[in-house]
Every structure is written in structure tokens, then in C-alpha cells.
Amino acid sequence: MVPKINFDCILQIKLGTGRTMILYGSSDSGEENIRQKFSCSINKINVCTDTFVDLKEGLKNHAA
Incomplete structure (x- = not known):
């Protein structure tokens, strides 16, 4: 569910x-929300969890 x-x-x-302005916890906030965050002058967003999930899926698919 997108917040x-x-x-x-x-x-x-x-x-x-x-x-x-730094937004922590941006993972799973949806692509449109990410775009809009920049339009309201948020200077930095953290999306580390999304990166880790994508990396995990990539490694799982590579190993299969």
C-alpha cells in the first residue's frame, strides 16, 4: 500500500x-511520491531497503 x-x-x-529536509524510510513509498518529494524541496531521500530488496531478488534469480 502506497502511503x-x-x-x-x-x-x-x-x-x-x-x-x-531529509526523508528517512522512503522504501515502498511509490514512484509518484518519490517524484513529488523532489518538487517540495526535500533535499535527500533514503531508499536503502529498496536497494537491498532488489539486490536480494537479483542474487536469488542469478542462483536459480
């Missing part, structure tokens, strides 16, 4: 604080 993210709230926090 519903309040991008307006994120943008208001970014504009109000002027701080760098």
Missing part, C-alpha cells in the same frame, strides 16, 4: 525553517 504523504505540510516546514 499518503502531506506534501503541502512538508513544503511549509521547509519554507518556514529554511532547513535541509
Whole structure:
């Protein structure tokens, strides 16, 4: 299930604080959400879990 993210709230926090925004836990948040995160000025997103899952699947398919 793709989460519903309040991008307006994120943008208001970014504009109000002027701080760098980092989104932790972006795995499984959906491709459209990832695209929209950049439009609301999130500076960095972490997607390590998605990378590990893809690597695991690749290794499993290679070994088969």
C-alpha cells in the first residue's frame, strides 16, 4: 500500500525553517511520491531497503 504523504505540510516546514529536509524510510513509498518529494524541496531521500530488496531478488534469480 502506497502511503499518503502531506506534501503541502512538508513544503511549509521547509519554507518556514529554511532547513535541509531529509526523508528517512522512503522504501515502498511509490514512484509518484518519490517524484513529488523532489518538487517540495526535500533535499535527500533514503531508499536503502529498496536497494537491498532488489539486490536480494537479483542474487536469488542469478542462483536459480
